[in-house]
Amino acid sequence: MNKGKNCWWFIIAQGQILLQPQGELIPYGNLDDLPLTESIVKDRVHIGEYQSSPCYLINLKQPQDIGFGEYSELRALLGVVDDRLFDMAGRAFQLVLFYQTHQFCGQCGNKMHAIDWEVAMKCYHCQHRCYPRVSPCMIVSVRKGKKLLLALHRRHQKNNLQVFTTLAGFTEAGETLEHCVEREVFEEVGLKVKNIEYVASQPWPFPHSLMMGYVAEYQSGDINIDPKELVSAAWYDLDDLPNLPNEGTLARRLINCQIDKIC
Ligand SMILES: [Zn+2]
Incomplete structure (x- = not known):
């Protein structure tokens, strides 16, 4: 060099x-x-x-x-x-x-080797090849009329941060991102949503997520939280918002996007 x-x-x-x-x-x-x-x-x-x-x-x-x-x-x-x-x-x-985490082949157990023409590990014994893992997950802000859905997550409360934010979850095998939005919102707060729109994405290397950000509108149902995931979730008026995620985060960008749509 x-x-x-x-x-x-x-x-x-x-x-x-x-x-x-x-x-x-x-x-x-x-x-x-x-x-x-x-x-x-x-x-x-x-x-x-x-x-x-x-x-x-x-x-x-x-x-x-x-x-x-x-x-x-x-x-x-x-x-x-x-x-x-x-x-x-x-x-x-x-x-x-x-x-x-890819030093040995998951298929035959032999040693893997880094190849130099792409970022991958290859097993020369059985030809199995692995690429860096990227785990897609969706993050969504939901609005209902002029109100915004915000949730306090258990993982945030542990840190004593009390940040009220969007909902999020990992995409499952065989699922579209839109289906993931519908499923996660229903699992976490018991609501059906409609008009799901993609906004932006952000790599989240803790350890290997790719967050895909969406906004959606309330369709039906009453809030019924999953207590394993959430401490609370509620509809908030824009003039009475709780502590939000920091500017610069994808969650805040989605919340700001919803505020623009409501105003
Ligand atoms: Zn192998």
Whole structure:
């Protein structure tokens, strides 16, 4: 590789990523300027481009002091760096998890090998090939006339956050995303919905989800929550909204989209 070419370096060790204190946080530079030795960069994996510069993943077994930066959780970058750069960091984490969990063939048990013409692990014994896992899930905001459905989830209450938000759930095998919206809304709050509209998606690398965001309208039924998932769910007037998810999250974008439709 050209040692003078500036690159983005996603250096990950045991679930943490090396960050620099200033700038874009992800280390950026060339091998003449950064103290990255040959032993550190020799197993780098090219994972894409960001702002026309190559991005490399370096997966270390142990966090090493390599002369700059500090190791941090991936979540520390959420909402702090540009979305595209965060998504690239998320991709780096997902690939680390992929290589770690596909060392042996699920079909015949032999050792798997990374191939270099696409991101995949291959078993040369039985030809079985695996790709990084991406788990689609839907997230939906429901409106009824001028009111908005907001729910307090058990997982949010545990963190003592008391954030009132949208409904969400994983897509099942053989299911369309629209069917998933209908099923999850019915399972979580006992309501039927109509006019399901796609809004936007967001990769969610905790550990490998892809959230697909929808808005929908109430059709029928009374709120009847699933107490395993939710603490409460209710219809809220726009002038009396509880604590909402942060701006910049897909949930908030869907809520804002519904507010625009209501107003
Ligand atoms: Zn095999």
